[in-house]
Amino acid sequence: MFLKNKLFYLLLAVGFVLSACGQDEENASGEETKKDESEKAEDSTKGEKEEAEKDEEEDASFVEAYKEGKSELAKAGEGKEVDFQKVIDLYNNNLKSLVAKRDGKIDQQISTALDAGKSGEMDAQVVKQIFDKLSQKVFYLTIKHEFQEISENWGDQELAKEEIAEAKEFYEVLEGTVKKRDAAYGTSMVDQIQAGFNEIEKAVKNDDKLSFQLGKQIVDKTLMKTFYLAAGAMPHGYASKAAKEAKEDPSHAKVEQAEGWAFYQSLTGYLTEYAKEDAAIIKKNFDLETNVKELDPEAVNNAFVRGFSKVALHEYEESEEYWGENKSAITAIEGALFIDMISSDIKRIQGEEAAKTLKEQAQSYLDAVKADEKDKAMPILEEIETTLQSIIEKAK
Template identity: 30%
Template structure:
């Protein structure tokens, strides 16, 4: 049996997340990609040491890691709660216990606002104060938002360990990263690949392969640069996930006959995915990012009023703001002689530009969109070659085109 969404409860649920996130998410927007400044140690370049430590690293099983435990706990929770989608009664007390014992502590440590949402949804689902499938989706997608943050932390751990010359620790962290990608991040991207006919799964897997090559070589600089391919493609999958639900809701409303609760389920899924990236997007356009959070908010927006075009416009505005921001940072880094930082920021800008490629095609046409991506590649090459004049010229053309998107 399904219960209708209690508006007052959902307002408390989502409002509490927003309030508790004010400090955490704002800081993430400012410091999204802290640049590691420690110089690469000689030890990480020692081929014999690398080979020996690789053998030792293989002795540590993925089953012994926190990441494995967290993913396993997540799967158990979702398997149990998914019974609600089949009309069966889930054991919400079991799900709450699993969460408390296996995920809560690390989620609180990463972002306590996510814990507020998950804990409230578990309680509301157990008490039947919230539609149980809506509650399931809040738990599922908000936990996936945590796993995006977990991915970023593992990326940083790999870089930090390699900078310290600890190949074994770096490789173990990377093993955890690959496991998390395989079990959670790639399946999420694959679903959006199917919906949008894009290839994020391949991009994530290629990014991990390039990162692994840099790790084996002990090349910290390349690792910093190419981790952006993986990270920002995962980021894109969360953006497209949220955007797709807005499109599905709008289409269902237009067709007519959709149950309100079914629209709310999709809205909850969009909201949960959006939590992973909203702080970062605020760095591109704070007002637009806040507007998206309100639109996806179960307590503030009736899904029947959701406008998919408005959602798309707001996303484009935030992404363009971030991309142009990186174009401002790159010349400064080049001038200061921080070429690795410049390459990292240029790569971030390009992968973010790839993220909104579908909107670019829609608004500028396929030819101009392809030209824009080619210019992005040329810009990155100019930055990597420390050709400041050429990089500046290409950058100006890219920014001009981006400003035509809205």
């Protein structure tokens, strides 16, 4: 369906010449040097400011192109004709460079879908979902990229502030998706993500890299939870919606299947690596070559639950392996956040009290890791792992 990254030596030489001059010339040169250095500092500051302004303009251009393209494609749902060439031009001229930089495969998928929409080979509403949700994945990957830039340049507070501002700009595009899932599931992911950003800003200010890493995980994994709730959670995920709609309106169900597929693309990395069989089940059901009437929402949901449980187990294994290092705490919070992704499913499978206990254990284990209390942490970890194994077995 989707077939069709010498000036230095000159200055040094000048220095030798000046050092051979008399004292008066030396004093004069010192004043000139100070002046030159001051001018260079001003030029550097000006250059950095201009670069930051350029980045802001580019980010705004990316977001605006996405919104314009999405708006044009939305006409299909209103029974209006879509100007596909307009969207193709918007994409190629204003958005493609960012997409290709983040993931060349996504660039190919969006480009192919737009061409297929223009030729009539793909339903315009399906094209809209592919363009919309894959662009959201690119913005999600860009947020992760901004955080990575901060990590790699830790200590540069000005750069960090710029990167955080850029990350927030791209998050604003995704916030609508987060709010929609909060409304559907009674969650508070918008607040959690804001808390994550607050932790990141505080950590940068206090030069606390571990807190930065923990805050980063909150933003990252809460966005992943958003995509999961949109794709495969029950009863409001697109797997469930498409399966239900397939009985009455297969063409509209196909659009919802496409939404599920596109949201799933932001989750494939972890699941494919640590739960290959479960990832294959999800992929098969969402694949647009699959008859939507054959889509099994329970199989998709169970595969997600097993998959994220296996990912959580992997994170906890790493937490134990890297005990005493920052990575132990980072993977501990990742494990807790993967558990949180499927918290509603755990309540259904294990019962509300057991789900509450597991959440408390995940927090207690993280606290013990941060306090370097291994004797206290290991028994808790054993209980967490036993519960996760039980969830995997019951979600078959």
